[in-house]
Amino acid sequence: MDRVLVEARGLSRNLAGRPVLSSVSFSLRAGRSLVVMGANGAGKSTLLQVLGGILGYQGGVLMRFGTPACAEGIPDGRIGYLGHKSLMYPNLTLAENLQLYGRLWRIVNVAQRIDTVVRRVDLAWWQHEPLKRYSQGMRQRAAWARLLLIDAQLWLLDEPWAGLDPDGRQITAGLLRDHLARGGGAVVTTHRWEDAQRLGHMAAVLESGRLAHWRELAGTLAAEEQG
Amino acid sequence: MQKIWTLFVKDMRLEARQKDMGFLMLAFAMMETLVFGFALDSGGRMQTDEVAGILWMGFLFAGMLGIVRLFGRETAEDVMVGMAMAPGGRLPVVMAKMAVAWVFCAATASIATSVDVAVFQVPGTRVSVIVVLVMLLGALGLASVGTLLSGLSLNLSGHEVLLPVLTMPFLVPVAIAGMEATGAAWRGGRPWPWIHALMAYDLIFMVLPLLLYEFLWEV
Amino acid sequence: MARFRSWGLALLGAGMVAVLYLIFLGSPDDAVLGPSQRIFYVHMGAAAVAGVAYTITAAASLLYLGTRRLSFDQWAAASAEIGTAFTTMLLVSGVLWGRAAWGIWWTWDPRLTATVILWVLFMGYLMVRQWTDGRERRARVASVLALAAYVAVPIDYMTIRWWKSIHPVVMTSHGFNMAPSMVVAMFAAMAGMLLLFAAWMQIRLALMRVEWGMEDARNRMRGMGRR
Numbered sequence: 012m013d014r015v016l017v018e019a020r021g022l023s024r025n026l027a028g029r030p031v032l033s034s035v036s037f038s039l040r041a042g043r044s045l046v047v048m049g050a051n052g053a054g055k056s057t058l059l060q061v062l063g064g065i066l067g068y069q070g071g072v073l074m075r076f077g078t079p080a081c082a083e084g085i086p087d088g089r090i091g092y093l094g095h096k097s098l099m100y101p102n103l104t105l106a107e108n109l110q111l112y113g114r115l116w117r118i119v120n121v122a123q124r125i126d127t128v129v130r131r132v133d134l135a136w137w138q139h140e141p142l143k144r145y146s147q148g149m150r151q152r153a154a155w156a157r158l159l160l161i162d163a164q165l166w167l168l169d170e171p172w173a174g175l176d177p178d179g180r181q182i183t184a185g186l187l188r189d190h191l192a193r194g195g196g197a198v199v200t201t202h203r204w205e206d207a208q209r210l211g212h213m214a215a216v217l218e219s220g221r222l223a224h225w226r227e228l229a230g231t232l233a234a235e236e237q238g
Numbered sequence: 239m240q241k242i243w244t245l246f247v248k249d250m251r252l253e254a255r256q257k258d259m260g261f262l263m264l265a266f267a268m269m270e271t272l273v274f275g276f277a278l279d280s281g282g283r284m285q286t287d288e289v290a291g292i293l294w295m296g297f298l299f300a301g302m303l304g305i306v307r308l309f310g311r312e313t314a315e316d317v318m319v320g321m322a323m324a325p326g327g328r329l330p331v332v333m334a335k336m337a338v339a340w341v342f343c344a345a346t347a348s349i350a351t352s353v354d355v356a357v358f359q360v361p362g363t364r365v366s367v368i369v370v371l372v373m374l375l376g377a378l379g380l381a382s383v384g385t386l387l388s389g390l391s392l393n394l395s396g397h398e399v400l401l402p403v404l405t406m407p408f409l410v411p412v413a414i415a416g417m418e419a420t421g422a423a424w425r426g427g428r429p430w431p432w433i434h435a436l437m438a439y440d441l442i443f444m445v446l447p448l449l450l451y452e453f454l455w456e457v
Numbered sequence: 458m459a460r461f462r463s464w465g466l467a468l469l470g471a472g473m474v475a476v477l478y479l480i481f482l483g484s485p486d487d488a489v490l491g492p493s494q495r496i497f498y499v500h501m502g503a504a505a506v507a508g509v510a511y512t513i514t515a516a517a518s519l520l521y522l523g524t525r526r527l528s529f530d531q532w533a534a535a536s537a538e539i540g541t542a543f544t545t546m547l548l549v550s551g552v553l554w555g556r557a558a559w560g561i562w563w564t565w566d567p568r569l570t571a572t573v574i575l576w577v578l579f580m581g582y583l584m585v586r587q588w589t590d591g592r593e594r595r596a597r598v599a600s601v602l603a604l605a606a607y608v609a610v611p612i613d614y615m616t617i618r619w620w621k622s623i624h625p626v627v628m629t630s631h632g633f634n635m636a637p638s639m640v641v642a643m644f645a646a647m648a649g650m651l652l653l654f655a656a657w658m659q660i661r662l663a664l665m666r667v668e669w670g671m672e673d674a675r676n677r678m679r680g681m682g683r684r
Contacts (some may be wrong), residue, residue, distance in 0.1 A: 025593065029676055065319055069525065088325035098320030100248075100311060102256055114244045115324035142315075157320075390601055394589055404585065407577040408605065411612070414570070431620075442608050450601050453522055 014041045014077075016165045016196040017062060021071035023220070024061055031057050033220035034071065041164075044187070044197040046211035046228075048204070053217045055200040056095070059167040062198060063092045076164070088116060091163030093171050097154040101143035105134060105153050108142065109160050116161045128159040133182060147174040155183055166190060166197040172206060184210060241326040245334035252311055253342075259307050260342035263300040267350040270296035275357050286362045290421040293354045297376065298413045300346050305384030306401050308339055309392050318392070332451045336385040336444070343377035343384075362424045372419045372429065375436045379412035382443040389447070389454040411439055462659070469652050476642075476649035484642040493557035494639075496550050501627070501643050502650030503547040508610060510540025510654060511579065515607035518600035530596035531669075533603055534586060535661040537579055539654060544576045559623065568624035571613040578606040592669075 018038035024031050031054040039045050049055050060066040062073070064086045073080045075087060092098075099108040106125060113121035129138045132152040137145070142153060151174045158166065166187070172180050187197060187210060201207060207214045208228055215222040253260050274292045278284065312318040322328045348365075351373055355363045387405050391397040419432035447454070480498045487494030517533035520526075551569070556562050563569065582602050589595040617624045627633060633640050 063323065065323065086323040086327060088323075090323065092319070092323060094316060094319065096314075096316035096319075098316055100252065100317055101315060102252060102311070107251075111244065111248050112320070112324070115241060115321070115326075117240075117325070386601075386605060390598055391585075393594075394585075394598065396588065400585065400588060404581045404602075407574050407581060410570075410574055411609075435619075443605070446605055446608075450522075450604065453597050453601050
């Protein structure tokens with residue numbers, strides 16, 4: 012459980028001559044989660060995208076799964092990213108979208124896996140509807156289904172509870188808990204301190220491009236793990 | 239390779255469902271033929287070169303229509319991010335898009351050729367092996383230039399307006415070479431120098447996206 | 458630096474006078490075309506500068522993509538702007554000469570067409586620069602575009618050698634198709650124009666650094682105001 016999944020040292024990235032990230036440093040071990048908080052426009056989403064290799068970075072060191080990641084931003088199949096958008100085709104059904112992702116990630120036994128994940132996010136009845144007919148909350152659940160399907164070790168969740176109803180929050184919180192219990196890691200951004208306390212092992216605030224106000228959390232999650 | 243094929247099949251399936259790209263291009267090319275047919279209304283009085291010109295103009299504009307929409311399906315929900323994050327990286331994503339664009343352009347070109355030949359009925363114009371070859375090469379030029387520029391301008395604001403303006407000068411050489419080669423083939427002249435020029439241009443713009451694909455989408 | 462610049466400008470001025478002397482007094486009228494021949498020297502000079510300028514743009518773009526240093530992007534932008542100005546000069550002088558030599562202002566000859574395409578391509582490049590926000594994004598997009606547009610430069614150069622064109626071929630592998638004093642004037646004109654380009658480039662780069670500096674200052678002030 013002591014394996015380091017992702018480690019950043021002095022990570023920086025400029026946009027339009029202005030530093031968005033300047034000297035972000037942290038390390039995340041397997042089975043742990045880091046909650047990143049911060050004001051709008053503080054660079055939370057940018058941080059996740061840099062960690063995921065969607066964006067490049069300009070300074071510092073980024074290690075993923077023990078190997079240095081290239082500064083240009085190279086994707087890695089072991090990373091699961093949940094962004095503001097669902098990353099799925101609105102004109103395909105959820106099942107078709109998941110099939111596509113399953114094929115891209117070369118998942119064996121795709122049909123069975125899809126069946127499992129749509130059940131877990133409680134969308135089994137809707138899986139053969141095109142995504143464009145989904146409500147905002149259902150789309151978020153669908154995005155969660157995609158995340159579960161590709162079976163990544165490191166989750167990068169950008170406000171994963173946005174638009175979800177209480178039921179959805181509970182389901183997805185459980186999913187995150189299971190993921191961490193199985194030895195996965197997660198970096199999560201959120202605005203709500205309650206979420207951070209409930210689900211994070213560590214929390215930090217992203218402020219003028221760096222992580223500050225670190226706090227170790229012994230929230231409900233850790234308690235449940237022990238109990 | 240498997241990733242290219244998966245993505246290619248996916249785009250074809252979306253086309254079958256939405257008919258928003260290949261079908262649109264084809265419809266546009268047909269309309270264009272129709273308009274020229276009305277405007278010129280010349281049963282056999284037209285020259286072979288004029289038919290070649292009309293054919294390539296229609297093809298060019300239909301191709302532009304497709305190029306502008308090439309990444310349109312992905313932009314709404316940021317699907318490109320998901321595709322790029324999949325194992326195998328970004329190169330297969332670019333190659334799959336190029337293949338999709340080529341298939342649609344080639345289909346539009348071959349159907350437009352047959353229709354133009356049938357509608358204008360100018361002696362000498364026919365669908366020969368050489369003409370089909372020229373069309374396939376022209377489609378390749380459109381597809382490779384289009385993939386490069388469409389991918390590049392994907393995240394720019396106002397790319398729907400920017401892209402046609404930007405693409406046109408890059409496609410003019412393709413259109414000129416294609417027009418000349420088609421005209422020469424129908425006149426019984428020598429199309430080969432133009433076909434070679436077309437091949438060289440295609441090659442340059444096929445290699446360029448493959449060299450620069452890393453820089454196509456980020457930021 | 459300022460001293461060096463004034464010396465450079467003095468040298469440029471003297472050089473320009475010498476070139477004008479060679480063009481208008483030091484070389485003979487053409488046997489067929491008469492005094493309109495003298496347009497040709499300006500034409501050749503502009504062509505040489507356009508070729509050099511676009512080559513610098515392409516090289517700087519390549520270096521930018523390799524190193525991600527924005528100073529290369531400044532070089533590419535400045536050189537493309539000036540190169541486009543000289544291409545305009547090339548087209549205008551060509552049109553005037555064509556009227557005198559061929560009796561027509563314009564014809565869709567391969568060389569002429571290729572030059573217009575080149576001009577439009579780099580106009581497009583400058584337009585994209587104008588419309589794109591964010592220095593890094595603009596630099597990346599512009600660099601890729603510059604490399605694609607540069608394809609037209611060698612094609613333009615070779616058009617009169619590959620295709621049947623009515624445009625005269627001056628430089629061949631067997632030497633020059635001109636009187637020796639004309640060759641002297643041609644090279645003098647090319648050298649003079651290149652000097653002009655160098656001076657212009659220096660001024661444009663200095664101006665661009667000022668522009669960027671002002672932008673930075675403005676951003677910093679805005680940041681202060683928010684805090």
